[in-house]
Structures are given as structure tokens and as C-alpha cells.
Amino acid sequence: MEITNYKRKLKTLFEKFTQKNYHLRPYYPKAIVKYFENCSEKSIEKQLLDTAFFSDLVLSAVLNNEQITCTAIKTFLVEIVTVLVKNELQYCKLMYLYGFKAMVSKISSIGDGSTSHPDYQLAFIKLPLAMILHSPGLITIVEQKSWLYLLTPNTHHKPVMVARSIYNFISQLVWKLNELEEEQALTELLQFVLTPLMSKYQLTTIIEVENEKTRAEKLLSFLQAFLAIFDATKDMMKPNMVMHLLKRTFLIQGHLHYLSQTSRDDDVQIILTESLFRFFVALYKDSAMTLGKSDNDFLNEIMSSYNNIVSYLIHMGMVKVLITFIVKCVIYWSKLESTVEVPHTFELNGLKFDMRNQLVLLVVVPILTYASYCKNEKNFSDTFYLKFTAISTEHIVKSHYKYKALIESGDIKKICLQSLREAFLLTGYLNVSQAGIIYQALYYALECHVSTDGFGCLVPNGNFISSYEDIRILSLVLDLMFKVLQVHQINWYDSIEIICFQNTLMNTMVQNIFPTKLLLQALNLVDLSIKKFLSPDLTLLVESRNGSTLDEIVKIIKSFLHHEEWEVRDSALQIVSTCTEISYVKYVPLQKLISQNNLIVEAARIGLNDAEFYVQASALKCLAAATRIDSIWREVLLVHPHLYYQLAYILRHNPEGIVRVEAANVLSELYVNQRLSQAYIRPLYGVMTMSAIDDLHWEVQLAALNFWKHVIQTLLSDRGMIDGKFPSVTFSKEKRKIITLNHTEIIKQLTYLMDNLSSSGCLTVLYECLNEDCNITVMEQAYLITKDLMHILDNYKFELPNPTVAISQDVLSNIPEKPLHFHDDIVLQDSIMDERDIVIDNITSTNYAELIEEMCRKYVDIKSEDGIENHSMQAERKIMQPHDFIVNFRQTDYLSILKNKANWNLSNLDTLLDEILNLEDESDNHDICGVDLNAVKKY
Numbered sequence: 001m002e003i004t005n006y007k008r009k010l011k012t013l014f015e016k017f018t019q020k021n022y023h024l025r026p027y028y029p030k031a032i033v034k035y036f037e038n039c040s041e042k043s044i045e046k047q048l049l050d051t052a053f054f055s056d057l058v059l060s061a062v063l064n065n066e067q068i069t070c071t072a073i074k075t076f077l078v079e080i081v082t083v084l085v086k087n088e089l090q091y092c093k094l095m096y097l098y099g100f101k102a103m104v105s106k107i108s109s110i111g112d113g114s115t116s117h118p119d120y121q122l123a124f125i126k127l128p129l130a131m132i133l134h135s136p137g138l139i140t141i142v143e144q145k146s147w148l149y150l151l152t153p154n155t156h157h158k159p160v161m162v163a164r165s166i167y168n169f170i171s172q173l174v175w176k177l178n179e180l181e182e183e184q185a186l187t188e189l190l191q192f193v194l195t196p197l198m199s200k201y202q203l204t205t206i207i208e209v210e211n212e213k214t215r216a217e218k219l220l221s222f223l224q225a226f227l228a229i230f231d232a233t234k235d236m237m238k239p240n241m242v243m244h245l246l247k248r249t250f251l252i253q254g255h256l257h258y259l260s261q262t263s264r265d266d267d268v269q270i271i272l273t274e275s276l277f278r279f280f281v282a283l284y285k286d287s288a289m290t291l292g293k294s295d296n297d298f299l300n301e302i303m304s305s306y307n308n309i310v311s312y313l314i315h316m317g318m319v320k321v322l323i324t325f326i327v328k329c330v331i332y333w334s335k336l337e338s339t340v341e342v343p344h345t346f347e348l349n350g351l352k353f354d355m356r357n358q359l360v361l362l363v364v365v366p367i368l369t370y371a372s373y374c375k376n377e378k379n380f381s382d383t384f385y386l387k388f389t390a391i392s393t394e395h396i397v398k399s400h401y402k403y404k405a406l407i408e409s410g411d412i413k414k415i416c417l418q419s420l421r422e423a424f425l426l427t428g429y430l431n432v433s434q435a436g437i438i439y440q441a442l443y444y445a446l447e448c449h450v451s452t453d454g455f456g457c458l459v460p461n462g463n464f465i466s467s468y469e470d471i472r473i474l475s476l477v478l479d480l481m482f483k484v485l486q487v488h489q490i491n492w493y494d495s496i497e498i499i500c501f502q503n504t505l506m507n508t509m510v511q512n513i514f515p516t517k518l519l520l521q522a523l524n525l526v527d528l529s530i531k532k533f534l535s536p537d538l539t540l541l542v543e544s545r546n547g548s549t550l551d552e553i554v555k556i557i558k559s560f561l562h563h564e565e566w567e568v569r570d571s572a573l574q575i576v577s578t579c580t581e582i583s584y585v586k587y588v589p590l591q592k593l594i595s596q597n598n599l600i601v602e603a604a605r606i607g608l609n610d611a612e613f614y615v616q617a618s619a620l621k622c623l624a625a626a627t628r629i630d631s632i633w634r635e636v637l638l639v640h641p642h643l644y645y646q647l648a649y650i651l652r653h654n655p656e657g658i659v660r661v662e663a664a665n666v667l668s669e670l671y672v673n674q675r676l677s678q679a680y681i682r683p684l685y686g687v688m689t690m691s692a693i694d695d696l697h698w699e700v701q702l703a704a705l706n707f708w709k710h711v712i713q714t715l716l717s718d719r720g721m722i723d724g725k726f727p728s729v730t731f732s733k734e735k736r737k738i739i740t741l742n743h744t745e746i747i748k749q750l751t752y753l754m755d756n757l758s759s760s761g762c763l764t765v766l767y768e769c770l771n772e773d774c775n776i777t778v779m780e781q782a783y784l785i786t787k788d789l790m791h792i793l794d795n796y797k798f799e800l801p802n803p804t805v806a807i808s809q810d811v812l813s814n815i816p817e818k819p820l821h822f823h824d825d826i827v828l829q830d831s832i833m834d835e836r837d838i839v840i841d842n843i844t845s846t847n848y849a850e851l852i853e854e855m856c857r858k859y860v861d862i863k864s865e866d867g868i869e870n871h872s873m874q875a876e877r878k879i880m881q882p883h884d885f886i887v888n889f890r891q892t893d894y895l896s897i898l899k900n901k902a903n904w905n906l907s908n909l910d911t912l913l914d915e916i917l918n919l920e921d922e923s924d925n926h927d928i929c930g931v932d933l934n935a936v937k938k939y
Contacts (some may be wrong), residue, residue, distance in 0.1 A: 007053055008049070010048070013913060013917060014060070017064075021069060021220075022073075023072070024070055034908045036049060059259050071120055075120050086133055086648075091134065118162055121159070125166055129172065132172055144925055147169075151192070151193070151225055152221065155167075162327060162551075165472065168231070171229050171231055171232060173189060174189060175235045176244060179235075187245060190242075193222055196219055197222060215267045215268075216267055219268055220267060223275060227274060231922075237282070239286070239290075240286075247283060254345055256275065256279065260276065269321045270325065271667065272328075273313065274324075276309060277328075284302055298348055299343055299345075299355050302355075303355070313325065317565065319415055334429035335429075343355070344888070357391050357433055357434065359439070360430070360434040365407065369404050369408060413473060416473055420476040424479075424483070427484065436490050438480075439490055445477045446478070447510055450466065450504060474518055481525060482524060503552075505525055506552045523568070526577045551593060554594065554599065557576060558602065561599075566614065573603060573606065576594075577625055584628050591629055596634060604643060607620045617659050617662045626673075628673045644670065647666055657697035657699060661703045664707060671710055672707045686825070691704040692769060692770045693769065698775035698777055701774070705778065705781050708765055709764055711760065720732075720741060720749065727741060728741060754793075759882060761879070764878070765883045766782050766785060780898060781898075811924060845846075
């Protein structure tokens with residue numbers, strides 16, 4: 001579309017903005033802004049941004065801002081101006097216009113709260129952030145001292161995104177001024193941020209709760225801004241002017257120390273202690289670079305400051321602050337390591353220690369203290385910490401005992417809950433060693449709930465869960481365990497507790513102490529443990545003994561397959577699927593346990609009969625995995641002799657797409673892994689043809705196409721092809737002898753292949769799925785399958801078969817008389833309207849009792865073999881001949897069709913503008929900011 005047409009539409013849209021009571025849903029302006037923000041250099045959006053027309057259009061609307069009543073439109077205008085401002089040339093053009101100056105002056109309204117809508121505030125914050133990117137904008141910010149209006153004592157009360165953007169603005173401005181060596185402006189900015197933190201402003205005659213809250217309100221916003229300055233780790237760890245000013249001009253270390261000694265507010269202390277740690281890291285790095293200190297001295301100084309802060313918080317009894325501080329330090333150090341090069345180890349008293357381990361060891365103290373409390377063993381956590389004596393410094397060990405004593409003097413469960421919630425933040429920031437430490441503490445918090453008698457035997461229903469807090473703690477423990485084990489690659493040789501993990505989980509479940517939610521979490525952990533951990537010994541190669549962990553797992557899972565809660569059944573089936581996969585891939589003895597406990601037989605029963613479709617789908621996944629194991633599959637067929645037909649019926653008639661997908665996957669695995677009779681393969685082809693072409697869910701169509709892909713591969717293999725190529729000789733099943741595969745013989749084999757694909761319905765499926773009416777994902781899959789097939793034909797110079805030439809007798813003998821016939825119980829025949837009306841009349845004229853009786857009778861018939869095999873009604877579909885298929889594919893540019901289809905309804909600025917301009921029903925287009933809430937309530 002030409003740029004003039006875009007201009008016309010944009011002009012029409014901007015004219016609508018100033019119309020009385022015109023409103024726009026926030027989605028539309030946000031979408032327009034997104035196109036302009038993410039435009040490429042040659043895009044139409046970029047061309048529009050560079051025109052004077054667009055900037056004039058935007059500023060004209062800004063000048064008429066008072067006439068606009070919709071907050072979404074006001075926000076949109078500010079965001080569009082922000083996009084323009086990012087370009088230095090555009091900014092220089094705008095800065096001399098009155099409308100732009102008026103908009104920039106409105107930045108001051110952010111601080112006083114006159115612009116109340118969060119989106120509007122956030123848009124105004126982004127404007128000065130964009131101005132920082134170039135010198136003219138930076139000069140404007142410095143001249144106007146924009147920080148005076150943005151950062152106020154009330155900033156921390158603003159919406160989270162607005163407050164964070166303000167702190168980010170201060171941080172970026174500080175480091176931009178540092179980069180340009182603007183010392184005077186930088187000093188003025190830091191003076192503004194640090195003044196409320198100076199000790200002379202913190203003098204107080206008496207410490208009271210109300211006084212503390214008042215002081216905290218004045219400090220929190222400026223502390224957050226000061227903390228944000230240290231987010232720029234790359235700039236901070238290089239020689240910079242900022243640290244020079246902080247430690248020499250403002251003497252901030254003494255002021256922060258004084259503030260920490262006088263403040264009793266937890267919120268202030270949380271930010272203050274984290275700020276101190278970050279400041280000390282930057283300070284010691286600056287000293288190391290200036291004075292040439294070693295990496296060992298650098299880390300020792302950091303650890304000394306860390307221990308001092310921890311000791312002070314323990315002395316003051318600030319448990320909440322201490323928990324948060326320890327976690328924040330671990331996260332910050334991890335971010336530091338990911339952005340800049342810092343040393344990992346240091347020496348102390350001749351011993352070598354890992355810095356990361358020192359920071360994480362205190363995280364687990366509340367968890368271990370809780371485990372010790374539940375076990376009622378005073379030396380429990382002491383025994384645990386003996387393991388870490390070799391990896392922790394003396395100061396950390398001393399802090400552990402002080403911290404433990406502090407926790408025991410308070411509410412242990414409450415403190416443990418706080419610690420677990422904070423520990424979730426560590427996921428993704430830990431190395432293997434740190435994750436192992438966290439996992440071991442969590443293991444003991446779980447293991448303490450295993451009840452045993454004096455002889456070490458389990459006590460059923462020996463419930464240690466005495467309160468709701470215990471349930472919450474266990475829930476967090478199980479969740480955090482799952483995250484740690486899933487994200488971090490912990491192995492059994494990293495932690496001995498990994499070996500005991502499965503056994504402990506089984507013991508807790510056997511005791512029946514878990515409510516349903518905890519049971520689901522435990523089952524998910526069992527599934528994860530089977531996938532990732534198995535006992536590291538030779539029992540992997542021999543049959544499991546009675547009473548072994550895996551033996552107990554299988555027995556418990558079997559009982560859960562009958563659980564009344566469908567979520568439990570579903571989780572149990574997930575474990576059955578995992579066990580089946582592993583038993584085929586690497587742990588063959590597990591097949592015996594699965595067979596002895598009839599797990600797959602039960603899965604088949606659930607897959608056929610369960611009322612919950614999620615459970616049905618999980619059960620069918622188990623069947624798909626079991627098709628590769630002949631011994632187990634034979635047992636399934638003994639109990640369910642009509643399973644194949646029942647699966648086909650599910651594929652055609654189950655109302656849930658997720659179930660039909662899994663049914664198609666099972667049938668595909670059956671075709672690949674089991675030897676099916678010709679009597680079943682023929683109706684199976686028919687079912688898969690209908691599913692691939694007519695199913696309303698594209699996921700089912702994809703699953704059916706995957707089946708046909710296997711059919712092609714199998715038939716090619718039967719023709720002698722190996723790894724996509726025909727060998728020089730092969731064994732012919734028809735001639736029952738070894739034959740030479742010369743060009744003539746290969747063409748003969750390919751002709752036989754294409755005739756079989758035609759008679760089975762495969763070519764019909766591929767042709768129909770390449771139709772433009774199909775889902776694009778289905779079309780792409782069908783195209784890839786067809787392309788691979790045609791590549792083989794072209795590779796061997798397969799000539800187009802003449803449709804007038806008769807097919808050889810040996811090929812005809814293998815084609816069924818009505819190849820696409822299949823039973824009506826599997827595929828419903830199309831009915832004429834009169835027959836449909838008769839059926840509806842019969843239903844409406846029958847009472848409920850008779851309907852239920854009829855449904856039960858038909859259900860029994862469906863499940864019987866006769867009800868499937870002996871029905872006479874059949875459906876037919878036209879066969880796609882090989883010649884027609886090949887000609888059609890070669891003459892049709894399917895790549896262009898796919899490309900055009902991908903562009904259907906493609907979201908772009910043009911279509912978005914058309915959609916906005918064509919909106920007719922303004923009542924459905926109201927922004928909530930323009931709705932009279934009182935009128936709504938009255939209504």
C-alpha cells in the first residue's frame with residue numbers, strides 16, 4: 001500500500017481522537033505503538049516516522065489534548081511522541097515546537113499525582129528515558145532537572161511498574177552522566193538522591209512505632225533509587241566517577257551505617273542491607289583496581305562485610321530482614337557472575353572456599369531448624385552442618401548457630417514459611433553445588449514427616465502434620481524440590497540424598513498423611529525422580545527385589561489408578577507412561593513389575609471407559625508407549641480382545657479432541673510396532689483417511705498425517721528401501737527370492753508402492769490436506785510428506801504412469817475390492833435431511849427412561865466385536881490415482897499457496913487501521929476510564 005493511503009487513514013484516525021466522547025479500547029493504540037516501536041529500516045512505519053507529516057499530526061493532537069476524554073488515546077499520544085524522541089534528528093525538530101515543550105513540561109505532573117491513570121504515568125516516564133539516549137535530550141533533562149519531579153517521597157506508593165521505571169530512569173541517568181563525565185550534573189543528581197539518607201536528617205529523640213513509620217515513608221523511595229544505581233553491574237565494576245563521589249564527596253558509607261543503626265523498620269532495613277552489600281562489592285572492586293589488591297583480598301573483604309551485616313541482623317532479631325537479605329545476596333552475586341568476570345574462590349587460613357557456597361549456606365538454616373523441630377532431635381541440624389564444615393568458613397558456621405538459636409526462640413513454622421517463599425526466587429540463579437545444598441535441606445524437611453517405630457518400621461497414619469502451617473510448609477517443600485530438580489542438574493554423586501529420594505517419597509505416601517494437593521505434588525516428584533534418577537548400582541541390570549523402591553512405587557501407583565480424584569488418576573498414569581518408556585529404553589527389568597501389577601491393562605480400561613477426558617488421554621499415552629513391548633501388549637489383548645476396534649471408535653466418535661489425538665497416536669504406534677491383520681488394516685486406513693480429512697481439530701489431522709507418514713515409510717521398507725535408498729539387491733516377498741534392484745526393477749517397485757498408496761487412501765489424504773481450506777499447519781505437514789515422497793520418485797527418475805495402461809495382476813490382487821470401505825460404527829455415513837428429521841422426531845417423542853435404556857443397549861453393542869465387524873453399512877470415498885496425484889503436485893505451486901495462506905489475516909498496520917476506522921458499535925469500544933461507574937452500579 002502506498003504511503004499516501006497510510007497518511008490518509010492516520011489523518012482520519014487522529015481527527016476522530018478529538019471528537020466528543022470518542023473512546024478507543026486500549027488494545028488498539030497499544031498495537032499501533034508496537035508497530036512503530038519494532039519497525040525495520042525499510043518498513044512503511046519507518047518511512048512514516050521520518051516524515052514531517054507524521055510528527056505534525058501527532059503534535060497537533062497533543063495540542064488538542066484537553067479535548068480528548070479517553071485515557072487510552074492520551075497514553076497513545078505520549079507513547080508515539082516517545083518513539084519519535086528516540087531519534088535524535090526528530091527530537092531536534094520537535095524541541096522547538098510549542099506542543100512538544102508543553103508535553104515535556106507535563107513530566108512534573110507525575111510526581112504530584114495529578115495524572116492518576118497508571119498507563120498514562122508509565123507513558124510519561126518512558127519519555128525522559130527515551131531522551132537519555134542522545135545528547136540533546138540529555139541536555140534538556142539536566143536543564144529542567146526532571147529528577148526533581150519524578151523521584152518524590154511518595155514514589156514507592158505508585159503502581160509497581162511506574163515506580164520501577166522511575167528508579168530505572170535515575171539509574172540510567174546516573175551512568176549516562178558518568179559516561180559523558182558530566183561531574184557537576186552527576187553531583188547534583190546524587191546530592192538529590194542521597195540527601196534524605198544523610199545522618200543529619202535522621203536525628204531523633206525517641207524511637208516509637210509512629211516515628212519509625214514516618215521516617216520510613218521519607219526514606220523508602222530514595223533508598224530504592226540508590227539501590228537501582230548498582231543494577232548496572234558492568235558499569236559499576238569498572239573505574240567510574242560514581243564510586244569516587246559516593247565514598248569521597250558524600251561519605252555515604254558512614255551515613256548508611258548510621259541509618260542502619262537507628263532504623264527499626266523492616267522495609268527500610270531490607271532495602272538498606274541490600275544496598276550496603278552492593279555498595280561494598282562496588283567499593284572493594286574500586287579499591288582493588290585502584291590499589292592493585294588481589295582477587296583473594298577482594299572476596300575476603302566482601303565476606304567480612306557480609307558476615308558483619310548478618311551478625312548485626314541476628315543481634316537485632318530481624319529474622320524477616322535476614323531471610324530476604326541472604327536470598328538477595330545470592331541472586332545479586334549470580335547476576336554479577338553472569339555479566340562480568342569475578343573470582344569464584346578465595347583462601348582463608350590456608351583453606352580454599354567457594355564464594356557462592358558461603359552465600360547460600362545460611363538460606364537453609366530455617367528449613368533445617370524446622371526439620372529438627374519436627375524430628376525432636378536437638379542435634380539433627382548439627383549433624384547436617386558437619387557435612388559443610390569443609391566448604392564453609394568459621395564465620396559462617398558461627399552465624400549458623402546464632403541464626404538457629406534466634407529461630408528457635410521465635411515461631412519456627414512461620415519463619416520456615418517465610419524462608420521457603422523467598423527461596424523460590426533462587427530458582428535459575430544457582431549453580432549445581434548451591435542447588436545441591438538447597439535440595440538436601442528440602443529433603444530433610446520432607447523426611448522428618450516419615451513416622452517410624454523403635455525398630456525402624458513405618459507407622460501407617462503416623463501423622464506428624466499437626467497444623468495447617470505444616471501442610472503449607474510441605475506444599476512449598478515439594479514445589480521447591482520439583483523446581484530445583486527440574487531446573488538444576490543434580491546427580492546422585494552430587495548429593496547422597498538423591499539416592500534416598502524415591503524411598504522417602506514412597507514412605508510419606510504410604511502413611512496416608514497427604515491431602516489431595518500434596519499427593520499430586522508428590523506424584524509429580526515421583527515421575528520426575530524416575531525420569532532423572534535411578535539407584536546408582538547394578539540393580540539397574542537385574543530384576544527388582546520384593547520390597548525395593550521401584551516395587552513399592554509400582555504397587556502404590558496401581559492403587560492410585562482407582563483413586564476417586566481424577567487429578568490423582570491422571571498423575572498416576574503419567575508415572576505409568578514414564579515407567580513404560582524407561583522399561584523399553586534402558587531398564588528392561590521394570591517390564592516385569594509393570595506386567596505383574598497389570599498397569600497397562602488398567603491403563604487400557606481407563607482409556608476406554610474413564611469419564612474424565614484428561615485421564616483418558618493420559619491412559620492412551622501409556623498404551624502408545626506399551627505397543628513397543630510385545631510381552632506386555634499380549635497381556636493387554638487377552639483382557640481387551642477388541643481393543644483395536646475400540647480405539648478406532650474412539651478416534652471417530654469421542655467428543656474431545658485431546659482424546660482423539662492420543663487415540664490416533666496409539667493407532668500409529670500399533671501400525672509401526674505390532675503386526676496387524678489385513679482384516680483390521682483395511683478399516684484402519686478408512687478411519688485414518690476420515691480423521692485426516694474431516695476431523696474438526698487440526699491436531700487430530702496432524703496425528704493422522706503422522707500415521708500416513710509411517711505407512712509410506714513402511715511400504716518403502718517393504719519394497720527394499722534402506723535409509724532412503726534402494727540397495728543393489730534385496731529379498732522379494734512376492735517372488736520369495738533375492739532379486740537385483742536395477743532401474744527397471746526399482747521402477748516396478750515404485751509403481752507397486754504408488755498403487756498401494758492410492759488404494760489405501762494415502763494419496764487422497766495428501767491431496768485433500770493440501771487444499772487451501774485446511775489449517776495451514778496441516779497443509780505444511782502434508783506438503784513435507786508429499787515433497788519427501790516426490791523426491792524419492794524424482795531421484796529414481798520415476799516416469800508418470802499412464803492412466804490408460806492396465807495395472808499388473810499382482811498389484812490388483814493386493815488392492816481390496818472397496819479399499820476405503822469401513823464400518824459404520826467407526827465412521828458415520830452422511831445422511832439425507834429426511835432421515836435426520838426422522839431421528840430427531842424419534843428422540844423427541846421418546847421418554848427419558850426409554851432413551852437411557854436404548855443408550856445402554858447401544859453402548860453394549862458398540863463394545864462387542866459383532867457390533868463393529870458385522871455391520872453392513874459402509875462409506876466410500878473417491879480414490880486418488882497416482883498419475884493424477886503426481887501431475888497435480890508438479891503443476892501446482894504449493895509453496896506460493898502456503899505463503900499466501902500464511903499472509904491471510906496477517907496483522908499489520910494497514911489492517912489494524914482499517915479495523916479501527918470500521919468500528920461501528922462504539923458501545924462495545926469504551927475504555928473503562930471513560931465509563932461512568934456510578935451509572936453502571938445504578939443500572
